[in-house]
Amino acid sequence: xxxxxxxxxxxxxxxxxxxxxxxxxxxxxxxxxxxxxxxxxxxxxxxxxxxxxxxxxxxxxxxxxxxxxxxxxxxxxxxxxxxxxxxxxxxxxxxxxxxxxxxxxxxxxxxxxxxxxxxxxxxxxxxxxxxxxx
Numbered sequence: 001x002x003x004x005x006x007x008x009x010x011x012x013x014x015x016x017x018x019x020x021x022x023x024x025x026x027x028x029x030x031x032x033x034x035x036x037x038x039x040x041x042x043x044x045x046x047x048x049x050x051x052x053x054x055x056x057x058x059x060x061x062x063x064x065x066x067x068x069x070x071x072x073x074x075x076x077x078x079x080x081x082x083x084x085x086x087x088x089x090x091x092x093x094x095x096x097x098x099x100x101x102x103x104x105x106x107x108x109x110x111x112x113x114x115x116x117x118x119x120x121x122x123x124x125x126x127x128x129x130x131x132x133x134x
Contacts, residue, residue: 019053020049020050022054022055022083023055023091024056024071043083046082050084051083053087054079054083054085056076056089056090056091057091058073058076058090058091058092058093058107059092059101061101062099066099073090073110073112076090076113077119080119087122087134088114088124089124089125090107093107107125110123
């Protein structure tokens with residue numbers, strides 16, 4: 001599903017076997033100045049498509065001007081809750097230094113945001129080279 005009519009590409013959903021997956025690229029967060037109105041589009045995606053696994057970006061959010069196209073861990077936590085998915089898999093962090101936050105900060109902030117939202121048991125940080133079955 002694309003967030004048509006917003007002027008920005010949106011997220012999409014795919015089915016792998018019996019699982020529904022929603023990978024949100026940075027473009028899913030790309031509406032400047034109307035940031036939360038775009039994030040609220042995740043509520044509609046969740047309602048209409050019911051993704052079970054949400055792959056959400058959590059890096060490259062500092063300086064704040066980068067947040068026109070990048071999500072912070074708090075943004076991703078809110079998007080996950082709006083999607084009403086069962087699992088959140090964070091992505092787009094910790095590989096390359098793309099912005100000014102410390103390379104290990106996104107996961108630390110995600111841990112805090114997830115704990116505050118009561119969803120820490122639904123966030124799966126994948127380990128490199130380790131297969132995860134859902």
